[in-house]
Amino acid sequence: MTRFKHLFHRLFTLCFLGGVLALASPGLASASQAVDPHAEPNAFLGAVADNMLDAVKADPKALAGDTAAITALVRQYALPYVDMERMTRLAAGRYWRDASDAQKKALVDAFTGTLIRTYSGAFTKVTPSTKITLLPFRGDAKADDAVVRTTISQPNAPAIGVDYRMGRSEAGWKLYDLNVEGIWLIQNYRNQFADEINRNGIDGLIQALNRNN
Numbered sequence: 001m002t003r004f005k006h007l008f009h010r011l012f013t014l015c016f017l018g019g020v021l022a023l024a025s026p027g028l029a030s031a032s033q034a035v036d037p038h039a040e041p042n043a044f045l046g047a048v049a050d051n052m053l054d055a056v057k058a059d060p061k062a063l064a065g066d067t068a069a070i071t072a073l074v075r076q077y078a079l080p081y082v083d084m085e086r087m088t089r090l091a092a093g094r095y096w097r098d099a100s101d102a103q104k105k106a107l108v109d110a111f112t113g114t115l116i117r118t119y120s121g122a123f124t125k126v127t128p129s130t131k132i133t134l135l136p137f138r139g140d141a142k143a144d145d146a147v148v149r150t151t152i153s154q155p156n157a158p159a160i161g162v163d164y165r166m167g168r169s170e171a172g173w174k175l176y177d178l179n180v181e182g183i184w185l186i187q188n189y190r191n192q193f194a195d196e197i198n199r200n201g202i203d204g205l206i207q208a209l210n211r212n213n
Contacts (some may be wrong), residue, residue, distance in 0.1 A: 042148055074204070090176070107209075110206045169188070
């Protein structure tokens with residue numbers, strides 16, 4: 001699993017943190033507004049990000065880099081809008097069908113812990129100057145799957161293209177995949193998960209993910 005770390009950090013620093021949190025810029029969403037999972041995709045993502053950023057700014061411990069405080073905010077403001085079961089199932093690919101119910105739950109929990117740990121650790125990388133530009137939405141607003149396209153920019157660095165894939169259910173939109181410069185998170189982890197499972201089985205993958213959680 002150590003070979004995952006570089007891409008994990010890059011993905012979440014540049015897109016999930018640098019992108020989703022940076023969505024909370026003037027004109028995109030109001031921190032006072034409740035999140036509407038049934039809203040237009042860009043508006044939904046912007047509202048989630050705005051509330052998250054507002055919570056961080058209001059928490060001195062989080063601003064100081066306290067991992068426990070950051071993790072608590074991630075669980076409260078971000079995690080409810082991520083479909084971790086779908087993300088884990090797609091990353092596991094065909095091996096998901098071979099897992100028992102107990103293994104599926106353990107794998108989702110382990111992968112969630114890994115993402116939260118990386119997300120929280122990358123949180124300090126976001127700066128006030130981080131900016132995101134939402135590109136025109138090209139999909140069908142009534143479809144059950146949507147991709148929000150953005151570019152992220154920071155001083156003295158080239159802009160980065162980031163896509164956010166979301167699925168809609170009766171409960172509304174939830175994020176389940178990310179693309180940074182042509183690299184989809186699920187596809188990357190599908191390959192890595194398959195290697196680990198082929199060597200050590202599903203339990204081995206769970207243990208590897210939990211090792212650093």
